[in-house]
Amino acid sequence: MLQGKVALVTGGARGIGKAIALKLASLGADVAILDAGDPALSEATAGEVRALGVKAFAARCDITDFDQVTEAVAKVKEALGGVDILVNNAGITRDKLALRMTPEDFDAVLSVNLKGTFLMIKALYADFMKKRAGRIVNIASISGLMGNAGQANYSASKAGVVGLTKTIARELAARNVTCNAVAPGFIETPMTANMNQDALQEACKAIPLRRMGKPEDVAEAVAFLAGDGAAYITGSVINVDGGFFMR
Numbered sequence: 001m002l003q004g005k006v007a008l009v010t011g012g013a014r015g016i017g018k019a020i021a022l023k024l025a026s027l028g029a030d031v032a033i034l035d036a037g038d039p040a041l042s043e044a045t046a047g048e049v050r051a052l053g054v055k056a057f058a059a060r061c062d063i064t065d066f067d068q069v070t071e072a073v074a075k076v077k078e079a080l081g082g083v084d085i086l087v088n089n090a091g092i093t094r095d096k097l098a099l100r101m102t103p104e105d106f107d108a109v110l111s112v113n114l115k116g117t118f119l120m121i122k123a124l125y126a127d128f129m130k131k132r133a134g135r136i137v138n139i140a141s142i143s144g145l146m147g148n149a150g151q152a153n154y155s156a157s158k159a160g161v162v163g164l165t166k167t168i169a170r171e172l173a174a175r176n177v178t179c180n181a182v183a184p185g186f187i188e189t190p191m192t193a194n195m196n197q198d199a200l201q202e203a204c205k206a207i208p209l210r211r212m213g214k215p216e217d218v219a220e221a222v223a224f225l226a227g228d229g230a231a232y233i234t235g236s237v238i239n240v241d242g243g244f245f246m247r
């Protein structure tokens with residue numbers, strides 16, 4: 001259970017982030033949602049979190065901008081009293097074959113998925129150190145582990161998230177702070193709804209568990225890593241992909 005804990009979820013307004021916010025709230029955590037999208041959506045999700053009997057705070061924040069990140073984190077701390085669990089979930093895709101991918105497409109995806117994750121960790125690093133406690137869960141992707149045609153930018157960013165996760169795990173282990181990653185496969189969200197549906201259906205035929213994942217499947221793994229049961233796990237990557245990528 002997560003009573004008395006505060007969880008901060010980036011990109012928490014919808015999709016996987018929303019499922020994570022609701023799962024952590026259902027376990028008793030107060031939840032902060034930082035999202036760059038429509039504030040009304042973040043507020044609606046915060047309302048669903050509150051309906052579970054815990055506190056919620058939502059703010060608009062583009063995680064690629066360190067000024068916005070530091071300001072938003074300060075507001076979260078003011079509203080909820082500190083952060084115990086950081087879930088770096090916000091992410092974007094700009095899929096194209098590398099031949100057609102522009103330098104801007106590459107930078108945009110690296111900026112949100114990798115740099116944004118780093119900036120969030122940086123903004124809370126000293127707090128976690130001082131508390132000698134904390135959980136960081138980064139949402140990677142199997143695309144970062146196995147590559148995926150059309151996702152040079154996305155795969156590179158998510159592989160970077162795995163490297164970042166392991167480095168932060170090593171840096172903060174002596175302070176009793178864990179840092180792990182969850183690598184989803186194909187999950188039913190607005191992100192996959194925007195993909196080429198024929199290609200998606202073809203890929204899904206290769207999923208051993210014979211279905212796409214649900215945001216709640218990812219949220220379960222995050223909740224485990226955020227909870228007491230995962231106290232001795234750090235620097236690891238848990239795949240939530242129906243067996244799509246097995247090493």
Ligand code: NDP
Nearest residue numbers: 011015016036037062063089090091141184186187189191
């Ligand atoms: P969605 O696109 O449904 O949701 C992502 C959320 O992140 C949106 O609310 C979006 O807001 C927000 N966001 C985007 N950019 C920023 C930013 N710069 N700062 C703050 N918030 C931002 O994605 P999913 O729920 O599908 O994905 C969540 C995570 O899971 C991502 O990291 C993704 O890479 C990863 N993942 C998803 C998979 C899938 O199959 N869906 C598979 C593997 C990994 P806005 O409205 O502005 O877009």
